[in-house]
Amino acid sequence: MRSSLKDFARREWGSLFTTVRTALVARRWRAIPMTLAAICLTAAFQLVQNQEWGYQPVQNVGSVRAEEPLWLALLRTPLSLFVPALDLPVWGALAQILLVFGIAEICLGRWRTxxxxxxxxxxxxxxxxxxxxxxxxxxLGLPASDARVVDTGPSAAVVGLAVFVCWRHRARWTGALVVVAMVVEILVKNNLAGKEHLAAIAAVLALVACVAWWERRQDRSEPEPGPGARSWKPPIRS
Known part of the structure; x- marks a missing residue:
C-alpha cells in the first residue's frame, strides 16, 4: 500500500517537485522575482485601500464591475488581479500568489505565467x-445585480495557472481535482466568483488544446532520421 502511494506520488508530482526544488535550491528567492513583486503589489494595494484616503484611488485603477464600459474594465484588468477583495482575508490572496504564481514562474517562466x-x-x-x-x-447566466459586484483579486488567475501547470507536468489527477473543486464551489455557492473560476478554466483548457495541437504538429513536421543516420556531436577540443 505504502509503495503504491509512493509510486502514485512520484508519477503525479515527481516532475513538478524536481523542477521547483532544483530552481529554489540553485537560486532561492531569485527564482521567483515576479511572484515576490506581485506579493508586494498586492500587500500595498491592501494597505492603501483600507485607508480613508486610499479606497477610491485603488478603485479607480483596479476595480472592475460589469456595469462599467468594457474599455474601462479592460484598462483596469491588469491591476485588478493584484487588488484583494475587501470581503476576503488578504493573507489568502498572498498565499495563493506565493504558492501558485511561484510554482508557475519556475515551471513556465515569468512571461508565460x-x-x-x-x-x-x-x-x-x-x-x-x-x-x-x-x-x-x-x-450559465447571472442576475442583473452582479453587474455592481466589484470583481478583483487573483483567484481566477490562480485557478487557471494551476490547471495549466498540472497539464504541463502531467499531474492529471491534481488538475482534475482543481476542476472538480471549482464545480463543487458552484454547487455549494452559486455566485459570480465561482462561475468566473469555471470561465477561467474553460479559457485555459482551450489554450491547452491549442498548445497540444501545435506541439503535435511540430513533432509531425520534423523529419525522422534514416536508418543509418548518426547524431552529430561537436568535436572535443583539447
Whole structure:
C-alpha cells in the first residue's frame, strides 16, 4: 500500500517537485522575482485601500464591475488581479500568489505565467458581462445585480495557472481535482466568483488544446532520421 502511494506520488508530482526544488535550491528567492513583486503589489494595494484616503484611488485603477464600459474594465484588468477583495482575508490572496504564481514562474517562466494569469482573469471579466446578458433563467447566466459586484483579486488567475501547470507536468489527477473543486464551489455557492473560476478554466483548457495541437504538429513536421543516420556531436577540443 505504502509503495503504491509512493509510486502514485512520484508519477503525479515527481516532475513538478524536481523542477521547483532544483530552481529554489540553485537560486532561492531569485527564482521567483515576479511572484515576490506581485506579493508586494498586492500587500500595498491592501494597505492603501483600507485607508480613508486610499479606497477610491485603488478603485479607480483596479476595480472592475460589469456595469462599467468594457474599455474601462479592460484598462483596469491588469491591476485588478493584484487588488484583494475587501470581503476576503488578504493573507489568502498572498498565499495563493506565493504558492501558485511561484510554482508557475519556475515551471513556465515569468512571461508565460503573466500571460496565462491575464488570460484567465480576462475570461472571468468577459464572462460576467455575457452571464448578465443571458440572465438568471439560463444555467450559465447571472442576475442583473452582479453587474455592481466589484470583481478583483487573483483567484481566477490562480485557478487557471494551476490547471495549466498540472497539464504541463502531467499531474492529471491534481488538475482534475482543481476542476472538480471549482464545480463543487458552484454547487455549494452559486455566485459570480465561482462561475468566473469555471470561465477561467474553460479559457485555459482551450489554450491547452491549442498548445497540444501545435506541439503535435511540430513533432509531425520534423523529419525522422534514416536508418543509418548518426547524431552529430561537436568535436572535443583539447
Amino acid at each position: 503573466l500571460g496565462i494569469a491575464y488570460l484567465a482573469t480576462l475570461a472571468g471579466t468577459l464572462y460576467a458581462r455575457i452571464g448578465i446578458a443571458l440572465g438568471p433563467e439560463n444555467p
